[in-house]
Structure formats: C-alpha cells, structure tokens
Amino acid sequence: MLNYSYIIIPSIMLGILSRMSMLRVDHRQYPSYPQGVFSHLTLGIVAAGLGSVALPALWEKEYAAVTFLALAAQQFRDVRNLERQSLDNIEPTELVARGTAYIEDIAKAFEARNYMTMLTSLIVSIVIFLLFKIGISRTQSVVIGVIIGFISIYYFNKAIARQTIGDIADVVPAKIKFKGPLLTINDVVIMNVGLKESRKIYEEKGIAVEIIPHDENGIATLANLGQRQAIQHNAAALLGIRKDVDEPDFTPIARRDPETGNIVMAIVPMEPDIECLIEAVKRTVVLESAKRKPLDSKAGRKAAD
Amino acid sequence: MDVGIKEAILAVVTIRKDIVCGENIPVFYAKDEEEREKIALLLSKITLGMVHDLENGAYVIVRH
Numbered sequence: 470m471l472n473y474s475y476i477i478i479p480s481i482m483l484g485i486l487s488r489m490s491m492l493r494v495d496h497r498q499y500p501s502y503p504q505g506v507f508s509h510l511t512l513g514i515v516a517a518g519l520g521s522v523a524l525p526a527l528w529e530k531e532y533a534a535v536t537f538l539a540l541a542a543q544q545f546r547d548v549r550n551l552e553r554q555s556l557d558n559i560e561p562t563e564l565v566a567r568g569t570a571y572i573e574d575i576a577k578a579f580e581a582r583n584y585m586t587m588l589t590s591l592i593v594s595i596v597i598f599l600l601f602k603i604g605i606s607r608t609q610s611v612v613i614g615v616i617i618g619f620i621s622i623y624y625f626n627k628a629i630a631r632q633t634i635g636d637i638a639d640v641v642p643a644k645i646k647f648k649g650p651l652l653t654i655n656d657v658v659i660m661n662v663g664l665k666e667s668r669k670i671y672e673e674k675g676i677a678v679e680i681i682p683h684d685e686n687g688i689a690t691l692a693n694l695g696q697r698q699a700i701q702h703n704a705a706a707l708l709g710i711r712k713d714v715d716e717p718d719f720t721p722i723a724r725r726d727p728e729t730g731n732i733v734m735a736i737v738p739m740e741p742d743i744e745c746l747i748e749a750v751k752r753t754v755v756l757e758s759a760k761r762k763p764l765d766s767k768a769g770r771k772a773a774d
Numbered sequence: 775m776d777v778g779i780k781e782a783i784l785a786v787v788t789i790r791k792d793i794v795c796g797e798n799i800p801v802f803y804a805k806d807e808e809e810r811e812k813i814a815l816l817l818s819k820i821t822l823g824m825v826h827d828l829e830n831g832a833y834v835i836v837r838h
Contacts, residue, residue, distance in 0.1 A: 649827070649829055650826070650827035650829065661826040661827060662825075662826075662827075663814060663824070663825030663826045663827040663833050663834075664811065664814060664815060664818070664825045665811060666811075666815070667825075714822060715818070715819050715822050717818075717822065717823065717824040717837075717838055718824055718825070720838075
C-alpha cells in the first residue's frame with residue numbers, strides 16, 4: 470500500500486481542505502462550535518480517506534475494498550438523519566422556530582458536503598494515478614493533481630452555493646398600520662392584536678418589509694410556508710427579537726398578498742433598524758425544498774403572460 | 775413535544791353580558807374596558823395565548 474502513498478496522501482489532504490472550505494461557522498452558529506464542528510471535521514477526514522483509497526484498491530484487485538464506498542454512503546445518510554434529529558430536538562427551544570423545511574435543508578447540505586469531500590479525493594487520486602501511468606513524473610503528477618483538486622473544490626463550492634432571497638426578490642421597507650385591532654402592512658392584514666399595549670409597542674418599535682419577487686418563479690418559491698418560516702427565523706436571529714414565550718403577539722409572521730404574491734413581514738426587534746432587517750431578509754437562503762420554477766414549463770410561461 | 779390545546783378559544787373576556795352564550799368556555803366579565811384589558815393580559819400570560827379583539831366588546835384568548 471505504501472507504493473500508493475503519493476496518491477493517497479495528497480488526495481486525503483485535498484479532501485480535508487474541501488470539507489473545511491465548506492465548514493464555516495457563521496452567524497447561524499450551525500454546526501455549533503466547537504463540538505459540532507469537530508465531529509463534522511472527523512467525518513470529513515473519513516470521507517476523504519474513503520475517496521482516496523478507492524482507486525488504488527481497485528488497481529490492486531481488492532474489490533472488497535470498493536464495497537466500503539457503499540458503506541460510506543449509508544454512513545453519510547445517517548449524518549443527515551442525525552442532523553435532522555438534533556435540530557428537531559432543539560426546535561421547541563427556539564423563540565422563532567426554524568421550521569421543518571429549513572431543518573431538512575440543513576440536514577441535506579451536511580450529507581451533500583460529505584459526498585463532495587469524497588468526490589474531491591477521488592478526483593485527485595484518479596488524476597494523479599492516470600498522469601503517473603502515462604509516464605509523467607511523480608512530482609509533476611502530484612502537482613497537477615493538487616491543482617485539479619483546488620479547481621474541483623472551487624467548482625463544488627460554486628455548485629452547491631444556494632441562492633439567497635436577495636437574488637430572487639427585492640426587499641423594501643413597508644408601513645405598519647392598525648385598522649382597529651388588525652395589524653396591516655401595506656394594506657395586507659397580518660393578524661388581530663387585541664391588547665392595546667402590544668399595539669403601542671408595534672407602532673413604536675415595529676418595523677416591516679415587503680418582499681417583491683422578480684418573476685413567477687420567485688412568487689411560487691416565496692409562497693412556500695417553510696421558506697417564509699426560514700425568513701422569519703433568520704430575521705429574528707440576526708436582529709434579536711423583543712419577545713418571550715408568553716408574548717405570542719410579537720411572533721414575526723410573513724403573510725402573502727394574495728393579489729400580487731408579494732410577502733410582507735413585521736417584526737419587533739431589539740434594535741429597530743430597517744436597513745439591518747432588509748439585509749437579514751436578503752441574506753436568507755432560498756431553501757432547496759421550497760424552490761419552484763413554473764417558468765421552466767410551457768404552462769407556467771403561458772400563465773405568466 | 776409540546777402538547778396542549780391549540781388553535782382553540784381558551785377564554786372570553788367581555789364587558790357585554792348579552793353577546794356571550796353557552797358554557798363550554800370560561801367567560802370573564804369585566805366592568806369596563808380598562809379591567810377587560812387587564813384580565814385579558816393576565817389570562818394571556820397564564821395560558822401563553824394571544825389576545826384577539828372581536829370589536830364587539832369581547833376579547834378572546836387563543837393559543838397558537
């Protein structure tokens with residue numbers, strides 16, 4: 470096996486780099502640091518290892534070793550279940566819920582990233598192996614393999630990068646108004662707020678946005694309840710929400726204008742800054758499970774005219 | 775799991791006796807608007823429910 474160390478070591482390295490490039494701890498705090506990140510890094514190393522030994526194992530006629538790849542796929546599917554379960558478990562502790570669609574999306578991303586790591590390693594090992602076999606020197610093939618590895622990391626990162634709300638819609642400030650007890654934003658009724666005290670807080674500290682989709686695809690995507698829940702969660706997480714469990718009045722709710730398909734949302738944040746709210750909404754990812762593309766079909770295009 | 779009565783009217787707080795009938799839900803009578811506001815607030819804190827105004831003198835408390 471030592472004969473293949475020039476293949477295995479660089480491809481494992483690149484695989485780990487690929488996992489690290491996709492493992493960012495940002496404002497979402499997910500995966501959580503340090504334990505969550507650590508376990509995902511370890512799984513990434515396992516994935517990289519599996520990807521890089523596949524080709525040498527085949528070459529040595531160790532066909533049994535390749536079946537381990539199937540085992541790995543099973544393993545990573547478990548990663549998805551694990552993530553989903555843990556997020557489901559902490560869901561009741563969130564002031565503004567993530568929603569099942571968002572959770573599913575996060576879980577899916579974790580599974581996919583492990584496959585990306587495995588593929589990066591596999592690609593690097595194939596490149597080095599083939600170049601060496603056609604007579605290029607060992608150092609040169611390793612260098613070329615590493616370069617190809619970096620290109621594939623870049624490409625994979627681009628391929629799995631998700632759109633954000635800012636890409637599919639405009640987000641503009643909106644006006645909160647009360648019609649009797651009814652909270653309305655740009656004349657769309659959101660909910661009935663009974664307590665006068667709560668209404669006063671909404672009028673003083675509440676801010677609202679209107680999300681205007683660029684096209685029919687955006688309208689269909691934003692109609693999804695899971696997508697709206699994700700926007701609410703993100704806005705509340707970034708701005709901080711002025712609410713506790715016994716104050717359901719201040720739960721942010723994104724409602725749809727049935728006439729136009731625009732989404733309006735009001736929130737009472739800790740820091741009433743409309744610019745920040747717009748930024749937070751714009752940076753929310755478009756969930757894979759919420760994405761619809763009616764314009765890609767004939768019927769959808771015709772209906773849009 | 776969060777188990778409880780949801781999306782149902784938990785209580786009614788009103789200043790008008792003539793608009794509420796039936797004994798299925800607790801009804802609280804208030805002598806004026808100020809007291810109604812206060813009772814509704816206290817009840818919403820107890821039930822973790824939200825207060826909605828029916829604009830006919832009655833507030834209902836609903837857990838969402």
